[in-house]
Amino acid sequence: MAASFDLKNDGVVVIIGSGAGGGTLGNELAQKGIDVVILEAGARHEYEDFINDEWDSFAQLAWKDKRTTSGDWRVAKDFPNLPAWIVKSVGGSTTHWAGASLRFQEHEFKTASTYGKLEGANLLDWPITLAEMEPYYAKAEAKMGVTGTNDWPRLPGNNNFKVLKAGADKLGYKECHTGNMAINSVERDDRNSCQQTGFCFQGCKWGAKWSTLYTEIPKGEATGHLEVRPNAMAIKINHDASGKVTGVVYADKDGKLQEQKARIVAVAGNSIESPRLLLNSQSAKFPHGLANSSGQVGKNYMRHTTGSVYAIFDKPVHMYRGTTMAGIIRDEARHDPSRGFVGGYEFETLSLGLPFMAAFLNPGGWGRSFTTALDHYDHMAGLWIVGEDMPREENRIMLHADEKDEHGMPIADVHFDDHPNDTAMRNHAYKQASALYDAVGATRTFPTPPYPSTHNLGTNRMSGKAEHGVVNKHGQTHDIKNLFVSDGSQFTTGAAENPTLTIVSLAIRQADYIAAQMSAKTI
Amino acid sequence: MVTIYDGKPGLSRRELLKRGSIGALLVISGSAVISPEQAWGLETSALKPETMATLIQMARDIYPHDQVPDKYYAIAVKGHHETAAKDPAHKELIEKGIAELDKKAGKGGYRGLGWEEQRVALLTEIEKAPFFQAVRGGLVVSLYNQKEVWPIFGYEGESYSKGGYIARGFSDIEWL
Numbered sequence: 242m243a244a245s246f247d248l249k250n251d252g253v254v255v256i257i258g259s260g261a262g263g264g265t266l267g268n269e270l271a272q273k274g275i276d277v278v279i280l281e282a283g284a285r286h287e288y289e290d291f292i293n294d295e296w297d298s299f300a301q302l303a304w305k306d307k308r309t310t311s312g313d314w315r316v317a318k319d320f321p322n323l324p325a326w327i328v329k330s331v332g333g334s335t336t337h338w339a340g341a342s343l344r345f346q347e348h349e350f351k352t353a354s355t356y357g358k359l360e361g362a363n364l365l366d367w368p369i370t371l372a373e374m375e376p377y378y379a380k381a382e383a384k385m386g387v388t389g390t391n392d393w394p395r396l397p398g399n400n401n402f403k404v405l406k407a408g409a410d411k412l413g414y415k416e417c418h419t420g421n422m423a424i425n426s427v428e429r430d431d432r433n434s435c436q437q438t439g440f441c442f443q444g445c446k447w448g449a450k451w452s453t454l455y456t457e458i459p460k461g462e463a464t465g466h467l468e469v470r471p472n473a474m475a476i477k478i479n480h481d482a483s484g485k486v487t488g489v490v491y492a493d494k495d496g497k498l499q500e501q502k503a504r505i506v507a508v509a510g511n512s513i514e515s516p517r518l519l520l521n522s523q524s525a526k527f528p529h530g531l532a533n534s535s536g537q538v539g540k541n542y543m544r545h546t547t548g549s550v551y552a553i554f555d556k557p558v559h560m561y562r563g564t565t566m567a568g569i570i571r572d573e574a575r576h577d578p579s580r581g582f583v584g585g586y587e588f589e590t591l592s593l594g595l596p597f598m599a600a601f602l603n604p605g606g607w608g609r610s611f612t613t614a615l616d617h618y619d620h621m622a623g624l625w626i627v628g629e630d631m632p633r634e635e636n637r638i639m640l641h642a643d644e645k646d647e648h649g650m651p652i653a654d655v656h657f658d659d660h661p662n663d664t665a666m667r668n669h670a671y672k673q674a675s676a677l678y679d680a681v682g683a684t685r686t687f688p689t690p691p692y693p694s695t696h697n698l699g700t701n702r703m704s705g706k707a708e709h710g711v712v713n714k715h716g717q718t719h720d721i722k723n724l725f726v727s728d729g730s731q732f733t734t735g736a737a738e739n740p741t742l743t744i745v746s747l748a749i750r751q752a753d754y755i756a757a758q759m760s761a762k763t764i
Numbered sequence: 765m766v767t768i769y770d771g772k773p774g775l776s777r778r779e780l781l782k783r784g785s786i787g788a789l790l791v792i793s794g795s796a797v798i799s800p801e802q803a804w805g806l807e808t809s810a811l812k813p814e815t816m817a818t819l820i821q822m823a824r825d826i827y828p829h830d831q832v833p834d835k836y837y838a839i840a841v842k843g844h845h846e847t848a849a850k851d852p853a854h855k856e857l858i859e860k861g862i863a864e865l866d867k868k869a870g871k872g873g874y875r876g877l878g879w880e881e882q883r884v885a886l887l888t889e890i891e892k893a894p895f896f897q898a899v900r901g902g903l904v905v906s907l908y909n910q911k912e913v914w915p916i917f918g919y920e921g922e923s924y925s926k927g928g929y930i931a932r933g934f935s936d937i938e939w940l
Contacts, residue, residue: 293922296909399929400937407940438928446924556939561919563934595919599908607826607891607900608884615908616829619918681940 243462243469246278251502253278254755255489256509257475257518260333261744262728263509264453265384267469268461269752275759276466278501279458280473280491282510283329288455291336291444295597298443302336304329308513309641312657315690319604324655325544326693327511331471332454334511334695335741336444339566340422340451341589342387343738344378347371348576349584349629352734355576356583361660362631363541367733368705368714377746385423385451385745386430394426395419396435399563401590404554404622408677409570416571420589423451423741424564430456437563439592473499476650478506478522478531478724486531486724492648505755505764507716509727509748512542512697516638516730517653519701519711532718532726535708538701539638542655543735544694546628546663549591550671551602552678552686553617560592560622568624573673574737582665585737586628588674593623601692614687622678626670627696629737631660638700696740701730715754716747723764727751790817790834799834806838810849815862819844819899821875822865825883826900827907831916840907844899854898861895 246253254270256263259281267277283304292298299305303326310317310324317324328334348355350367358364382390389395396419398406409417424445425434432455433447441450448455461467472494479500480486488502508515516539520530530538568590575585593601595618603611614621636658640651659667671688678686704710707719716731718724727748729740736743758764791798792813797820798805808816816838823837848855866873868886877883890896907913914921923929 293924296905397935399934403935403937403940435930436928437930437934438923440923447928557918558937559918559920559933562923562929562932594921595914595917596905596909600904605900609828612827612829615917616831 242465244276244465244467246276246468248499248501250276251487252276252504253502254505254507255280255501255503256507256727257489258333258509258511258514258728259331259453259458259469260328260509260511260728261335261338261453261741262748263507264332264335264457265745265748266507266509266727266752267467268453268457269749270755271461271464271466273752273756274464274466275756277461277468279467279469280475280489280501281331281333281469281471282474282514283331283471285331285469285471286444288444288446288448288452291446293438293440293443293446295443295594298440302328302330302444306646307644307652309644309652309654310656311654312636313659314657315604316693317657320693323693324657325511325513325697326695327697331458331469332452335452336454337442338695338741339441339739340424340564341566341569341739342382342385342421342423342742343587345371345374345736345738345743346574349734349736350374352584359583359631359662361633362662363634364632365702365704365709365733368703374743374746374750377750378742380749381742381746382421384456384749385742386425387421387423387742388419388426389421393429396422396424396426396564396567397437398568399437399590400558401560401563401592401622402568404558404560404681405568405570405588405590405624405677408681411680412673412677414570414572418569419567420569422564422567424567425449435564439561439563439565441565474648475510475518476521476648478508478518480524480526480531480721484526484721486721496648505723505725505759507725507727508701511728512700512730513638513653513655515726515728516700517640520640521650532701532711532720532724534720535704535710537709537711540634540636541632541699541702542636542638542657542697543630543632543699543732544657544691545696545698545735546586546626546630546666547691547696548626548667548671549623549689550626550674550678550686551614551621551623551689552675552683553614554620554622554681554683557619558622559619560590561594565592566590566625573670580669582662582669584629584662584666586626586666586670587737588670589625589627591623591625602687602689604690614685624674626667626674627737627739628666628670629735630663632699632702632734633658633660696729696735698729698732698735698740701726703731703733716751717754725751725755790820792817797838804835804838806842808845810855811845811858815859816841816845818862818865818874819858821883822887822899823903823907825880825887827903828880829916832913836907836910836913839910840903841899843902843906857895857898861893861899865890
């Protein structure tokens with residue numbers, strides 16, 4: 242049965258956010274008998290409540306609170322108040338994610354030493370290696386039911402995949418399959434297998450795709466050690482005179498401010514909200530925000546070098562049928578500077594329904610060049626580019642100078658400029674993807690600009706030395722022993738792979754560390 | 765209040781001449797825009813019916829899909845009428861925007877220009893203006909989010925209630 246903890250209970254671990262990082266950490270700690278309160282800003286919608294309709298689902302799940310943007314990315318012009326497409330709901334963005342679960346490559350933990358000095362890039366090696374991560378990756382894959390691991394079969398390929406595969410074969414790509422997906426290809430974990438419904442981004446109504454909402458969270462609740470408090474928007478983390486954190490102030494469902502006392506606080510609100518909360522927790526003792534002695538909180542914001550390529554054929558495809566992202570080409574994920582950039586990228590199948598295709602194919606576009614593309618919607622195939630982008634200090638989350646939200650908290654301002662390496666990589670990927678579709682007989686291809694960011698990373702980064710980042714190799718802040726970061730904002734660099742598997746692996750690892758430190762009474 | 769209603773198809777030729785036609789398709793009658801061929805009408809009061817008729821044409825010129833009937837463009841722009849009824853500033857934005865478009869078009873107004881290219885040339889001149897952006901921005905959702913137009917584009921919409929596509933063609937491509 243789900244626990245219910247008193248606001249004054251200062252023995253609990255308070256986790257802010259219930260997504261891949263927070264939801265996983267909460268369950269892992271609860272399984273060890275540690276009492277946990279998860280504060281979740283959004284409401285609780287169970288999977289049968291999800292909606293197979295793009296705009297209606299967006300209204301139900303998306304984080305729509307106003308943010309501002311600047312920089313040379315097109316999102317700042319086309320969606321100035323929607324820099325990210327992430328979720329405000331129990332389960333966080335694991336309700337919305339597509340399920341792609343890839344381990345990072347060895348060199349991606351060592352980018353500064355592998356790529357060398359790159360002007361305008363704030364590269365740094367992770368303080369952990371692939372070898373240290375491997376046992377946790379294995380635990381995460383087992384937990385999430387990742388296809389292509391643990392003898393679980395890969396998903397069958399849909400129409401969009403078949404077009405991708407045909408093109409990959411023509412171009413001579415070797416590693417193309419339906420991916421490593423945290424989507425049940427067989428019934429397991431008391432959940433359905435994939436019914437090829439599409440609408441993966443709108444929440445899986447079968448519960449076949451792993452989400453903390455219906456895996457980690459109910460399992461944690463069943464221990465009696467976990468309480469998930471929805472509609473609880475964290476505003477500020479309090480600390481005592483010694484600098485240890487003591488509790489979290491949040492606005493409850495009625496907008497009333499409450500404080501939940503805590504022994505340990507773990508921040509997992511995604512890479513925009515997590516630094517926003519740390520910065521907003523500034524005090525006389527910490528005038529630049531919590532855990533910010535390095536000045537790195539909010540900096541090095543990464544969003545992956547993304548983009549899409551859609552192609553029209555003279556015969557039907559119906560790309561929207563079936564699992565949205567079960568299709569990958571990994572050949573370009575290698576680090577090979579002869580291509581004109583460092584790092585690499587993945588190609589993954591992607592489709593949007595007609596309403597979102599109209600909104601995102603060429604935002605602001607109109608006239609026949611635009612509409613004749615949509616006229617052939619059912620003859621379209623599509624893919625997404627996911628590549629490593631360069632961390633830059635100037636790319637950052639800040640508190641807005643004057644605009645505040647309904648609780649009086651400054652809204653987040655997001656600045657992003659592409660690094661020349663990002664642009665070179667994207668252009669390479671556009672060219673390769675167009676060639677791929679041309680090889681299958683495409684009559685027209687569309688290099689489509691990046692959408693509002695789904696992979697938000699790096700704004701509280703992990704570093705070996707305290708002056709280079711915000712947290713250590715366990716996600717513990719360098720400055721405050723009982724304050725942790727548990728989401729993708731810990732990423733030192735972004736790698737080419739979708740981030741969720743690594744976030745979950747880090748959370749499992751962090752839970753072991755927190756439990757050990759609690760037993761040792763060091764925190 | 766804006767009502768889109770389906771009526772009996774085909775007004776008589778006499779009736780049509782009496783009411784005065786807009787291009788070949790739309791008829792303005794009192795406070796309504798009527799499509800005699802397609803049997804629907806759009807009743808307006810906050811915006812002039814002529815303005816609504818021009819908005820419908822403008823919507824088609826912005827997002828031209830020859831296989832999509834006017835009715836869906838009318839539904840897509842009717843929100844401007846509803847907003848105008850509540851917000852005088854919006855009413856002025858639309859009425860003034862249309863009036864300026866008609867002025868630019870010269871005698872016969874915007875709807876009097878026979879070729880899409882001629883009308884698009886005028887729209888291109890104003891594409892940065894708030895009026896154009898308000899009309900275009902709204903259309904992205906109000907046109908393409910109509911479930912009734914999805915089948916015209918071959919988009920099947922909701923699939924959960926039908927058991928997904930696992931037995932309904934998720935991998936039925938045959939031409940590769």
